[in-house]
Amino acid sequence: MVEKGHSKTFVRKFVPRIIKAALLVVITYLPLYFLSAFVEPFQSFFPWYEPLTNIFAAVFIIFLVVGVFTSGTVYQYVFGVARTLVVMIFFIYALNGGIVTLAVPNEGASVNIMVDLRVILAMLVLVCLLGIGKNVVQAIDFVSAKVETKEI
Amino acid sequence: MRYAVRALSWATKIIWIFIVLFSATAVYSAMNVRIGFGQPQAYLSSGFVVLSIPLFVNNYGLYDLSELNMTVDVMDSNGSLLSESSTLVALIPKNSSIETTHNVSINIDGATSQVQIYLFNDAVFNLDMSLKVKFAHAVPLQASMNTTIPWGAPLYNFSIGQISYNYVDLTHQEAIIPISFDNHSPHFGVDGFMRVEIYNDNDELLGFSVSDLNVPSHSSYDSQVGMVVDDSKITGSGEVHFYFETSAFSISPVVMPYG
Numbered sequence: 001m002v003e004k005g006h007s008k009t010f011v012r013k014f015v016p017r018i019i020k021a022a023l024l025v026v027i028t029y030l031p032l033y034f035l036s037a038f039v040e041p042f043q044s045f046f047p048w049y050e051p052l053t054n055i056f057a058a059v060f061i062i063f064l065v066v067g068v069f070t071s072g073t074v075y076q077y078v079f080g081v082a083r084t085l086v087v088m089i090f091f092i093y094a095l096n097g098g099i100v101t102l103a104v105p106n107e108g109a110s111v112n113i114m115v116d117l118r119v120i121l122a123m124l125v126l127v128c129l130l131g132i133g134k135n136v137v138q139a140i141d142f143v144s145a146k147v148e149t150k151e152i
Numbered sequence: 153m154r155y156a157v158r159a160l161s162w163a164t165k166i167i168w169i170f171i172v173l174f175s176a177t178a179v180y181s182a183m184n185v186r187i188g189f190g191q192p193q194a195y196l197s198s199g200f201v202v203l204s205i206p207l208f209v210n211n212y213g214l215y216d217l218s219e220l221n222m223t224v225d226v227m228d229s230n231g232s233l234l235s236e237s238s239t240l241v242a243l244i245p246k247n248s249s250i251e252t253t254h255n256v257s258i259n260i261d262g263a264t265s266q267v268q269i270y271l272f273n274d275a276v277f278n279l280d281m282s283l284k285v286k287f288a289h290a291v292p293l294q295a296s297m298n299t300t301i302p303w304g305a306p307l308y309n310f311s312i313g314q315i316s317y318n319y320v321d322l323t324h325q326e327a328i329i330p331i332s333f334d335n336h337s338p339h340f341g342v343d344g345f346m347r348v349e350i351y352n353d354n355d356e357l358l359g360f361s362v363s364d365l366n367v368p369s370h371s372s373y374d375s376q377v378g379m380v381v382d383d384s385k386i387t388g389s390g391e392v393h394f395y396f397e398t399s400a401f402s403i404s405p406v407v408m409p410y411g
Contacts, residue, residue: 106297113294116294120175120291123171126167127164127168130163130167131164134161134164137153137157141157
């Protein structure tokens with residue numbers, strides 16, 4: 001009877017999380033998939049893009065899944081911070097610190113193109129920092145709420 | 153705390169929406185911008201070879217283009233700078249197009265520059281071209297390329313042959329100097345005058361002559377110049393000085409020994 005109750009609790013607790021995690025994984029992976037399809041014609045100019053994106057996607061999804069499974073604990077915010085950090089590092093690395101260069105062959109000569117995306121990168125980093133800040137504030141709120149509950 | 157979290161969430165969402173919208177519209181706009189070059193034209197202007205490159209920009213995107221700056225540096229094979237030029241267009245508003253011309257000037261006037269050598273020798277010039285433009289007043293973009301252009305010397309293989317003398321009278325002779333060169337320049341002919349002075353071993357002027365020149369592009373000049381000289385001053389060797397005054401350049405003097 002006790003075992004049955006335990007397994008029921010387990011199903012009630014984890015099945016929705018598994019479904020939520022699976023949904024989030026699909027939702028997260030879709031934009032990456034479309035981005036990869038969009039970048040594919042230019043693959044020769046960015047040979048590093050695909051392996052980098054795959055690694056990034058894998059790490060991001062791991063943190064996402066772990067975050068979902070640890071929801072209701074302070075660790076979900078820890079993994080939230082880690083996930084946002086991964087995103088921030090990815091943007092900084094993928095945009096080469098804001099200066100993107102590529103060489104396009106043109107009638108025997110090579111045209112070097114340099115795009116300064118530092119403004120966009122600054123905005124992306126700002127968003128990530130806000131995300132980290134939000135997770136930290138939520139973590140503090142969560143811990144203080146728990147302490148208050150214990151005291152009462 | 154909740155208000156702070158809510159405020160951070162909204163701020164994050166607003167910035168994300170802004171980034172996505174800006175990125176999408178920027179990509180769309182960039183695909184509707186055309187930058188191109190027309191057929192370059194070369195002409196001569198008071199001692200300069202001017203290479204005129206038509207430049208057009210069609211901006212049918214959603215954002216302005218600003219601070220368009222095209223620069224071209226011309227260098228010789230040793231890396232010495234021969235010419236530096238830039239063209240600046242302050243603003244190309246959205247849904248507009250501009251046409252301008254970028255001029256590259258190379259000084260070939262022998263009296264004022266060190267490039268006399270290029271009047272007599274073919275060469276290959278290195279071109280460093282760069283085009284900078286600011287997209288949406290926020291994203292600077294730069295395209296640059298290196299290329300080479302061949303240079304054809306207008307007085308290639310300039311040389312004099314054996315000087316011969318014919319008696320004019322008892323005290324004077326006519327010195328005949330064979331002169332030849334090839335005009336390798338694809339851009340201009342050698343049209344004007346050539347003054348030839350002949351000196352003996354003691355740097356005494358024996359005589360001079362002025363000849364017309366009319367040598368079109370990719371053609372050769374092979375002719376003789378005659379001048380009456382004092383028989384008593386002839387030493388059998390010395391120098392011939394050439395002065396050129398053409399529509400493209402003027403140089404003086406080009407010294408060649410004889411004898």
